Amino acid sequence: xxxxxxxxxxxxxxxxxxxxxxxxxxxxxxxxxxxxxxxxxxxxxxxxxxxxxxxxxxxxxxxxxxxxxxxxxxxxxxxxxxxxxxxxxxxxxxxxxxxxxxxxxxxxxxxxxxxxxxxxxxxxxxxxxxxxxxxxxxxxxxxxxxxxxxxxxxxxxxxxxxxxxxxxxxxxxxxxxxxxxxxxxxxxxxxxxxxxxxxxxxxxxxxxxxxxxxxxxxxxxxxxxxxxxxxxxxxxxxxxxxxxxxxxxxxxxxxxxxxxxxxxxxxxxxxxxxxxxxxxxxxxxxxxxxxxxxxxxxxxxxxxxxxxxxxxxxxxxxxxxxxxxxxxxxxxxxxxxxxxxxxxxxxxxxxxxxxxxxxxxxxxxxxxxxxxxxxxx
Numbered sequence: 125x126x127x128x129x130x131x132x133x134x135x136x137x138x139x140x141x142x143x144x145x146x147x148x149x150x151x152x153x154x155x156x157x158x159x160x161x162x163x164x165x166x167x168x169x170x171x172x173x174x175x176x177x178x179x180x181x182x183x184x185x186x187x188x189x190x191x192x193x194x195x196x197x198x199x200x201x202x203x204x205x206x207x208x209x210x211x212x213x214x215x216x217x218x219x220x221x222x223x224x225x226x227x228x229x230x231x232x233x234x235x236x237x238x239x240x241x242x243x244x245x246x247x248x249x250x251x252x253x254x255x256x257x258x259x260x261x262x263x264x265x266x267x268x269x270x271x272x273x274x275x276x277x278x279x280x281x282x283x284x285x286x287x288x289x290x291x292x293x294x295x296x297x298x299x300x301x302x303x304x305x306x307x308x309x310x311x312x313x314x315x316x317x318x319x320x321x322x323x324x325x326x327x328x329x330x331x332x333x334x335x336x337x338x339x340x341x342x343x344x345x346x347x348x349x350x351x352x353x354x355x356x357x358x359x360x361x362x363x364x365x366x367x368x369x370x371x372x373x374x375x376x377x378x379x380x381x382x383x384x385x386x387x388x389x390x391x392x393x394x395x396x397x398x399x400x401x402x403x404x405x406x407x408x409x410x411x412x413x414x415x416x417x418x419x420x421x422x423x424x425x426x427x428x429x430x431x432x433x434x435x436x437x438x439x440x441x442x443x444x445x446x447x448x449x450x451x452x453x454x455x456x457x458x459x460x461x462x463x464x465x466x467x468x469x470x471x472x473x474x475x476x477x478x479x480x481x482x483x484x485x486x487x488x489x490x491x492x493x494x495x496x497x498x499x500x501x
Contacts, residue, residue, distance in 0.1 A: 134167055134170075134171050135167070135168070135171055135172065135178075137167060138163075138164045138167035138168050138171070138178070138182075139164070141160045141161075141163050141164035141167070142160070142161065142164040142181075142182055142185070144160045145157045145158075145159075145160035145161040145164065145185065145189070146185070148160060149189055149192075152349075154189055154192055154193045155193070157189050158186065158189045158190065158193065161182055161185055161186040161189060162186065164182050165179060165182040165183060165186060168182060174209075175209045175212055175213065176209075177209075177210075177213065177217050177221070177222070177225065179209060180205075180206045180207075180209040180210050180213075180225060180229065181206075181225055183202045183203070183205050183206035183209070184202075184203065184206040184225065184228055184229045184232055186199075186202045187199045187200070187202035187203035187206065187232050187233075187236065188232060190202060191232075191235075191236065191239070192350075193387070194387050194388075194391045194392060194428065196236070196239060196240070196428060196429070199236055200233075200236045200237075200240065203229070203232050203233040203236050204233060206229045206232070206233070207229050207230065207233050207249075210222075210225065210226050210229055223256065223260050226256070227253045227256050227257055227260075227267060227271065230249045230250070230252050230253040230256075231249075231250065231253045231270070231271060231274050233249055234246045234247075234249035234250035234253065234274060234278070235250075235274055235277070237249065238250075238277065238278050238281060240429070240430075240433065241429075241432070241433045241434045241435070241470045243278060243281065243282050243470070243471070246278050247275075247278060250271065250274050250275040250278055251275060253271045253274065253275075254268065254271035254272060254274075254275055257270075257271045258271075263298075264298045264301070264302070265298075266298075266299070266302075266309075268295075268298070269294075269295040269298045269299050269309075270295075272291040272292070272294055272295040273291070273292065273295045273312060273313060273316065275291055276288040276289075276290075276291035276292045276295070276316060277316060279291065280316070280319065280320050280323060281434070282471065282475065283471070283474075283475045283476050283477070285320060285323065285324055288316075288320055289317070289320055292313055292316050292317050292320065293317075295313055296310060296313040296314070296317070299313065306340060306343070307340075308340060308341070308344040308345070310340060311336075311337045311340040311341045311344075311351070311355065312337070314333045314334070314336045314337035314340065315333075315334065315337035315354070315355050315358055317330070317333040318330045318331070318333035318334030318335075318337060318358060318359070318362055319334070319358055319361075321333065321362075322334075322358075322361055322362055322365060323476075325365065327362050327365030327366045328366065330362045330365075331359075331362050331363070331366065334355070334358050334359040334361075334362045335359055335362075337355045337358070337359070338352070338355040338356050338358075338359045341355050348382060350383075350386060350393075353378075353379045353382055353383060353393070354379075354393065356375050356378070356379050357375065357376060357379045357393075357396060357397055357400065359375065360372035360373075360375040360376050360379075360400065361400060363375075364400065364403065364404070367407075369404050369407060369408070372400070372404065373401070373404050376397050376400050376401045376404070377401070379393075379397050380394060380397040380398065380401065383397060390424050390427060390428065391424070391428070392424070392425075392428060392429075394424060395420075395421045395424035395425050395428075395439075396421075398417045398418075398420050398421040398424070399417070399418065399421040399439065399442060401417055402414045402415075402416075402417035402418040402421065402442070402446075403442070405417065406418075406445075406446055406449070411446060411449070411450055414446055415443070415446055418439070418442055418443040418446055419443065421439050421442075422436070422439040422440065422443055425439045431466075432466055432469065432470065433466070433470070434466060434467060434470045434471060434477065436466065437462070437463040437464075437465075437466030437467050437470070437477070437481070438463070438477065440459045440460075440462045440463040440466070441459065441460065441463040441477075441480065441481050441484065443459050444456045444457075444458075444459030444460045444463065444484060444488075445484070447459060448484075448487075448488050453488055456488045457485065457488055457489065460481055460484045460485035460488060461485060463477075463481040463484075464478065464481040464482055464485055467481050
């Protein structure tokens with residue numbers, strides 16, 4: 125049986141592995157980061173038990189890394205385990221470290237639930253994180269700004285655009301006052317404000333926000349960082365709304381090639397850029413190429429998100445638009461019906477996406493040609 129010195133040395137090794145995982149993640153080596161995190165977790169569980177604060181901390185980080193690698197199901201499992209441990213510990217685990225870890229874990233799990241379209245499960249976690257951050261760190265804290273941003277993203281997805289904008293702007297004001305307009309921390313909020321105006325189809329107002337996010341990340345991270353590429357694709361989506369396709373197409377192509385190299389051919393970011401390129405082909409009348417890209421995007425979404433996810437429903441809707449434009453009415457009806465069922469179940473009858481799919485289905489049934497699609501998803 126190991127003595128206390130052996131156990132301490134083993135725990136020290138687990139800490140070393142965890143720190144190495146954080147360093148590997150910072151350097152973009154997510155595979156190594158995940159391996160080192162998993163090794164650290166195994167040691168902590170063995171020497172400190174299944175429900176130690178250290179195990180919860182490593183599980184939360186492991187969830188983040190897996191999410192970044194596109195392994196969403198395993199990320200959700202790790203995050204759920206982290207929150208379950210913290211809930212079980214209760215008042216036994218208290219103090220500043222406990223508050224830090226709990227708010228981070230609630231945010232991670234809430235964001236993952238949002239990613240899977242489980243919005244009802246996401247909201248109380250993200251609201252709890254925000255309330256705790258305000259109470260513990262203050263209204264103007266970095267932690268509160270992060271929590272506001274996370275909750276704002278959720279409200280953008282649920283169609284509560286005014287609530288989302290209020291949260292985004294409050295977070296951005298705090299960060300700009302403390303760090304300045306050009307700080308890297310502002311980029312996510314500029315990105316999200318651009319995306320919010322895109323969702324409202326107010327592309328002219330969204331363009332400067334989306335462009336600013338891309339400029340800031342290029343300045344700080346370079347052109348090939350995944351966050352920079354995501355900003356580039358988001359900006360291109362706003363350009364699409366302004367019908368500036370000659371500017372958006374090369375951005376999509378560059379992002380697509382780099383995301384395929386980073387994450388492989390079946391990642392979420394690849395699907396997003398395939399959809400957006402497909403829309404450009406559609407607008408130019410190259411329906412065969414558009415269909416191939418729309419179908420590939422739909423297949424990826426089905427594989428990684430499932431058939432009932434709102435993003436999968438949106439991919440069905442977009443392919444349905446193409447089918448209707450070619451008078452392939454039976455196929456269009458099937459796709460719009462599927463999209464409508466997904467949106468109703470996940471978002472409710474009054475969400476903008478549900479209304480869009482319902483109108484599209486009604487139009488194709490009555491043989492009307494003008495149908496609605498989403499240029500970016």
